[in-house]
Amino acid sequence: MTAQxxxxxxxxxxxxxxxxxxxxxxxxxxxxxxxxxxxxxxAWRGRLRFTVPGGRDRETTEIFCGTSQEExxxxxxxxxxHHLRALYQSLA
Numbered sequence: 001m002t003a004q005x006x007x008x009x010x011x012x013x014x015x016x017x018x019x020x021x022x023x024x025x026x027x028x029x030x031x032x033x034x035x036x037x038x039x040x041x042x043a044w045r046g047r048l049r050f051t052v053p054g055g056r057d058r059e060t061t062e063i064f065c066g067t068s069q070e071e072x073x074x075x076x077x078x079x080x081x082h083h084l085r086a087l088y089q090s091l092a
Contacts, residue, residue, distance in 0.1 A: 014038055014039055014040055016038040018034050018036055018049075020032070021035055021076075024050070024085060026088070030053075031050050032050070033049070033051075034049045035047070043066060044067070045064065045065050046063075046065075046072055047060045047062045048060045048087065050087075050088045050091065
């Protein structure tokens with residue numbers, strides 16, 4: 001009897017993957033931040049989702065883009081708290 005290779009599960013890169021980022025604190029609120037990353041149109045693309053407990057979610061368009069996941073993560077990592085705060089407030 002020949003062994004059948006076990007199919008490994010590899011997520012479809014076109015389906016968004018959510019990554020949790022450190023929360024943002026504004027005044028006495030803690031705002032959860034998630035980065036949604038997907039492969040599309042020949043590049044890695046990402047958007048941010050801000051979640052306030054008891055409030056509505058706010059989400060950017062796909063403002064991050066990179067030819068590799070590492071490049072996309074570098075652009076996300078280069079944002080400071082003041083930029084994240086400004087992005088969040090611009091979505092109000």
